[in-house]
Structures are given as C-alpha cells and as structure tokens.
Amino acid sequence: MTDINTTLPGQERYVAPLEETPLQTVDTVDESAPATSMWSDAWRTLRRNPLFIISAILIVFIIFVALFPGVFTKTDPNYCTLDDSLEPARPGHPFGFDMQGCDVYARVIYGTRTSLSVGILSTLIVVAVGTLIGAIAGFCGGWIDAVLSRIVDIFMAIPMLLGAIVVLQMFRTVTSIWKVVLVLALFGWVSTARIARGAVLSSKNLEFNTASTALGSTPMRNLFRHILPNSLAPIIVIATTSLGSYIVSEATLSFLGIGLPSTTVSWGGDISNAQSILRTDPMVLFYPSVALAVTVLAFIMMGDAVKDALDPKSRTA
Amino acid sequence: MGKYLLRRILQMIPVVLGTTLLVYALVFALPGDPVKAMFGDKPVNESVAAQIRAEYNLDKPFLVQYLLFLKNAFTLDFGNTFSGQPVIDEISRAFPVTIKLALMAFCFEAIFGCVFGVISGLKKGKWYDSVILIVSLLLISVPTFVTGFLGQYFLGVKWSILPVTAGSNPGFFDLLMPAMVLGSVSMAYIIRLARSEVSSNVSLDYVRTARAKGMSNRSVIFRHILRNSMIPVVTYLGQDLGALMGGAMITEQIFNIHGIGFLTYQSILKGEANMVVSVVTLLTLVFVVCNLLVDMLYAALDPRIRYA
Numbered sequence: 110m111t112d113i114n115t116t117l118p119g120q121e122r123y124v125a126p127l128e129e130t131p132l133q134t135v136d137t138v139d140e141s142a143p144a145t146s147m148w149s150d151a152w153r154t155l156r157r158n159p160l161f162i163i164s165a166i167l168i169v170f171i172i173f174v175a176l177f178p179g180v181f182t183k184t185d186p187n188y189c190t191l192d193d194s195l196e197p198a199r200p201g202h203p204f205g206f207d208m209q210g211c212d213v214y215a216r217v218i219y220g221t222r223t224s225l226s227v228g229i230l231s232t233l234i235v236v237a238v239g240t241l242i243g244a245i246a247g248f249c250g251g252w253i254d255a256v257l258s259r260i261v262d263i264f265m266a267i268p269m270l271l272g273a274i275v276v277l278q279m280f281r282t283v284t285s286i287w288k289v290v291l292v293l294a295l296f297g298w299v300s301t302a303r304i305a306r307g308a309v310l311s312s313k314n315l316e317f318n319t320a321s322t323a324l325g326s327t328p329m330r331n332l333f334r335h336i337l338p339n340s341l342a343p344i345i346v347i348a349t350t351s352l353g354s355y356i357v358s359e360a361t362l363s364f365l366g367i368g369l370p371s372t373t374v375s376w377g378g379d380i381s382n383a384q385s386i387l388r389t390d391p392m393v394l395f396y397p398s399v400a401l402a403v404t405v406l407a408f409i410m411m412g413d414a415v416k417d418a419l420d421p422k423s424r425t426a
Numbered sequence: 427m428g429k430y431l432l433r434r435i436l437q438m439i440p441v442v443l444g445t446t447l448l449v450y451a452l453v454f455a456l457p458g459d460p461v462k463a464m465f466g467d468k469p470v471n472e473s474v475a476a477q478i479r480a481e482y483n484l485d486k487p488f489l490v491q492y493l494l495f496l497k498n499a500f501t502l503d504f505g506n507t508f509s510g511q512p513v514i515d516e517i518s519r520a521f522p523v524t525i526k527l528a529l530m531a532f533c534f535e536a537i538f539g540c541v542f543g544v545i546s547g548l549k550k551g552k553w554y555d556s557v558i559l560i561v562s563l564l565l566i567s568v569p570t571f572v573t574g575f576l577g578q579y580f581l582g583v584k585w586s587i588l589p590v591t592a593g594s595n596p597g598f599f600d601l602l603m604p605a606m607v608l609g610s611v612s613m614a615y616i617i618r619l620a621r622s623e624v625s626s627n628v629s630l631d632y633v634r635t636a637r638a639k640g641m642s643n644r645s646v647i648f649r650h651i652l653r654n655s656m657i658p659v660v661t662y663l664g665q666d667l668g669a670l671m672g673g674a675m676i677t678e679q680i681f682n683i684h685g686i687g688f689l690t691y692q693s694i695l696k697g698e699a700n701m702v703v704s705v706v707t708l709l710t711l712v713f714v715v716c717n718l719l720v721d722m723l724y725a726a727l728d729p730r731i732r733y734a
Contacts, residue, residue: 406563
C-alpha cells in the first residue's frame with residue numbers, strides 16, 4: 110500500500126489554486142443594470158438578424174410608397190389614352206403602357222396603397238376578433254369553449270377562397286375596399302382564434318396566475334393583466350405571417366374579377382387585365398407581379414424573423 | 427381504436443352540418459332572382475315561374491329548403507341545375523378531373539417537398555441549403571396565378587415543353603404544369619417544415635446514441651431522424667389534400683381545366699345555389715375525412731400515441 114500523497118514520476122497532479130473570487134461576488138446581481146424582459150431579448154435577437162434588417166428596410170420603403178405615391182410619379186394612374194396602348198417604355202414612363210394606354214409604372218406605384226391597406230386592415234381585425242374569441246374560449250372553458258371551438262371547426266372546413274367568392278358575389282355593387290377586408294377577416298379569424306385559445310390555455314394554470322388570484326385579482330383582471338400579455342407572442346407571430354397571405358388573397362380575388370372594383374388601382378386587377386396579352390406583351394403582367402411578390406416576400410421574411418426572435422424553439426435558420 | 431374512430435366520426439357530423447348550413451345561408455342570401463334570370467329577355471310568365479319555384483323548393487322558407495336539401499343529399503340527389511342537368515351528373519363529370527389534378531399536385535409537393543426539405547435540413551448551411559431556402563421563400567411569395575402565368579409563358583409559349591392549357595378531357599401530360607403550379611406553394615411550406623424538423627432532430631440525444639451504437643448513417647437518417655420529423659409534415663399534407671381541391675379554382679381557371687373549381691366558380695357567378703352547396707358539402711367531407719386519416723396515421727408514425 111503506497112501512501113496516496115507520494116507522487117510517482119509522471120503522476121504530478123495539477124492542483125487548482127484556491128478560489129480567488131469569493132462566492133458572494135459571483136452571486137451578486139448588478140442592481141443598476143436594466144431588467145431584461147422577453148420583449149427586450151426578442152428585440153435584441155431581431156436587430157442582429159439580417160433577415161429582419163432587409164425586410165424592415167423593404168417594408169418601410171413600401172409603406173412610404175403607399176403613403177406618398179406622388180413622390181415617385183407625377184403621372185395619374187387613371188389617365189389613359191388609347192393612342193399609347195401597349196407602347197414600349199419611353200422617358201418618363203419607364204415600364205411602358207398597358208392595353209388601355211395607362212402608364213404601368215404609375216399603376217404599380219399607386220397599387221401599393223391598395224394592397225397594403227387591405228393587408229394591414231384585415232390583419233388588425235383578425236387579430237382583434239381572433240384574440241378576443243380565442244381568449245374567451247380558452248379562459249372560460251366548459252360549454253363556451255365547446256361551442257366556440259365547433260364554430261372554429263366549421264369555418265376551418267370552408268376553403269377561404271370559396272367562401273370569400275360566395276360572400277363577395279353578394280356585394281358586387283359595393284366599391285369600398287372594406288368589403289374585401291371584412292371578407293378576408295370573416296374567414297381569417299379562425300386560425301388566430303385557435304392559436305390564441307391554445308396560448309391562453311397553456312398560461313392559464315401557471316403560477317403567476319394563481320399568485321395573482323391569491324392576491325385578490327378578479328378573473329377579468331387576471332385575463333387582461335396577466336394571461337393575455339403572456340399569450341401575445343404566438344399571436345404576433347401568426348399576425349405578421351398572415352399579413353402577406355392576405356395581400357395575396359386580395360390580389361387573387363381582384364384577379365378573379367370579384368374583389369376590388371376595376372376603378373380601384375390594384376396589382377391583382379392589373380395582372381388580370383394583362384392576362385389576355387401574356388403571349389405578346391408579357392412585361393405588362395411582369396411589373397405588377399414583381400411588385401406583389403416583393404411586398405409579400407418582405408412580410409413573410411419579417412414573419413420569419415419575428416418568429417425566430419419570439420419563439421426560440423422554432424429557429425428556421 | 428374503434429371507439430376513438432366512432433367518436434371522431436360522431437364529432438364530424440356537427441362540423442359538416444354547420445358548414446353546409448353556413449354555405450347554404452350565404453348562397454341563399456345572394457341577391458337577384460335566378461328564376462327571373464332564366465327567362466332572359468322574355469317577359470316573366472308568372473305561372474311558369476311559380477312552377478319552377480315549386481320544383482326547386484324556392485318558394486319555401488329557408489330552413490325547410492335546407493332540410494329538404496339535406497334529405498335529398500343523403501340519397502345523392504342534389505337536384506337539378508337551372509338548365510335542367512342533374513347536379514350530380516355535372517359533379518361526377520368534373521370531380522375525377524380535379525381529383526386527378528389534386529393527386530398529382532399532392533404527389534409533386536410531397537415528393538419534392540420532403541426530398542429538398544430533408545436534404546436542406548441535414549446539410550444546414552451548405553450552399554444548396556441556402557438555394558433551396560431562397561427558392562422556397564420565393565415560391566411562397568409569388569401568388570399561384572402569377573406562377574401559373576410564368577409557367578404558361580416560359581414552359582408553354584416560349585420553350586413549348588408543356589401544353590399551355592388543358593382543355594376538357596386532360597391527360598397526365600396536360601395536367602403536369604397545372605399540378606406543379608397548384609402544388610408549388612405547399613411544396614415550399616413542406617420544404618421549410620421538413621427542414622426545421624430535421625435540423626432540430628439531428629442534434630438530439632437519441633440520434634447521438636444511435637450513431638454511438640454504430641448504426642450506419644443511412645439507418646440513422648431513415649429509421650430515426652426521418653420517422654420523428656415526418657409527423658408535422660404528414661399533418662400538413664393531410665390538411666393540404668382537402669385544401670388543394672378547394673384551391674384548384676385559380677389553377678383550373680388559368681389552365682382552362684373543367685374540374686370542380688371551374689364548375690364552382692361558374693355556378694357562383696350564375697347564382698346556382700344547389701351546385702355551390704353540393705360542391706362545398708363534398709369538399710368539406712373530403713377535408714374532414716383527410717383530417718381523420720391524418721390522426722389515424724399518427725399512431726403508425728409515433729407508437730407513443732395510442733388511441734383508447
């Protein structure tokens with residue numbers, strides 16, 4: 110039996126020096142540092158994401174075009190002379206002219222406002238209605254939940270486009286963009302409601318909620334002060350992602366000739382009009398399509414970035 | 427399993443009833459008098475009009491109309507169109523075309539979506555991963571009708587590889603381009619879904635264990651990673667099969683395919699309530715049955731899920 114403490118050659122052991130930092134300093138928290146919340150963490154992740162930066166720049170630009178189309182073109186999109194029908198591009202009219210002799214560039218610029226307002230308004234309504242109904246279903250439970258969930262199932266089973274066409278057919282004479290907004294919201298709220306219900310259900314039984322009940326909060330206060338703010342992240346994610354899809358739906362409905370009236374300048378309507386001259390003048394169809402695709406792309410990329418920031422479990426990149 | 431199946435089928439009934447009632451109510455509320463429209467420019471003969479109304483149950487209150495429709499639908503009697511054709515004939519002529527189109531699109535998106543998604547998920551960060559990711563993002567952003575026109579212009583007109591339109595009795599070759607267009611958006615979603623699933627599974631403990639046991643790379647990928655990654659993909663595919671039939675409307679419009687979507691769109695424009703409601707009923711049934719099949723498939727894919 111050799112003594113443990115005798116070191117044989119080659120057995121020299123490294124002994125770490127005694128801890129130089131006392132435990133207390135390791136454990137102290139810097140009180141002066143600002144508190145980090147989930148939202149500030151998310152914002153920090155977002156700022157570093159190139160996807161977010163690209164899409165944010167694009168979206169700011171698109172919003173600027175929608176607000177001030179006059180900055181980009183002095184041509185009236187509704188001033189069309191048949192003399193110019195299908196004329197190629199010339200100075201001042203970079204994209205040429207369509208069949209009616211309207212300036213394609215001006216129509217692309219002015220179409221931005223239509224697409225963007227339909228997308229944003231539909232999303233706002235969908236988020237408000239969907240969150241409210243989903244939260245009520247998840248929070249109340251019982252028969253209220255059962256009834257609301259069945260209603261959601263029913264709306265889910267109707268293909269959105271089919272339902273939208275049936276409803277829009279009734280309002281052919283209405284020329285306001287609100288009809289498209291409301292129809293998209295009518296068939297769009299269900300997915301948000303489903304997600305809101307799930308989020309509320311999962312945060313309903315967490316400790317902070319029990320604690321606040323123990324402190325005497327009413328159920329309503331609990332719902333609005335504690336449960337809803339904690340359920341917001343998935344709702345924001347689906348709202349950003351679906352904004353792009355509402356823009357596509359609006360264009361699709363206008364393309365079918367059943368969405369916005371032909372007097373409204375819209376990308377979908379212009380694409381539909383250019384359909385018949387696809388074989389001879391594809392460029393007339395090309396420009397509004399690119400504008401539409403870039404806008405949708407910007408919002409989808411933004412949705413991806415927001416999702417990565419708010420839901421770290423589902424990183425896409 | 428049998429009990430679960432029965433409960434699920436019972437749960438389907440209120441959904442199907444609710445959906446048909448909703449659509450029936452929407453269609454019923456369509457403005458305009460279809461009976462007057464049938465007379466065209468000629469003056470309306472009141473007694474004939476009344477007879478037609480009675481024949482189509484248009485004179486009865488809304489709920490009675492709906493219940494009569496349901497009663498007849500059970501015997502597959504969906505009534506006649508305004509031009510006198512039985513609705514079921516029109517549907518059975520159009521349905522096979524749409525089924526063919528939807529199945530082709532389904533195979534296209536399932537095969538290419540999974541293959542590209544899995545490759546991209548396994549080799550994250552490689553240049554072809556980035557290419558696949560960018561292409562799928564582009565496919566999602568470009569609306570179906572634009573993809574359709576691009577396909578028509580390049581594949582059809584410019585390079586004349588595929589036929590531009592399909593016509594009334596399309597074969598496999600005619601439907602190839604429409605099917606790719608119809609499936610393209612869903613394919614992009616499947617690529618993204620499969621990619622994120624695979625890449626999150628690759629680094630999990632059970633994969634490391636399998637590799638440590640000396641399993642070949644092939645078995646690790648096919649028997650462990652893929653089997654665990656496919657559950658969300660199968661869910662998406664199952665729901666999409668129903669959605670494809672409804673979404674075929676745009677594609678059928680662009681490529682002039684006389685399927686269900688084409689028929690429905692024309693019927694909505696003409697105010698043919700019977701036809702619209704019948705088609706939507708069928709589509710809802712397909713959708714709900716697909717969802718049920720997906721839930722059944724879960725048990726096969728994930729042995730942890732057992733239905734009592």
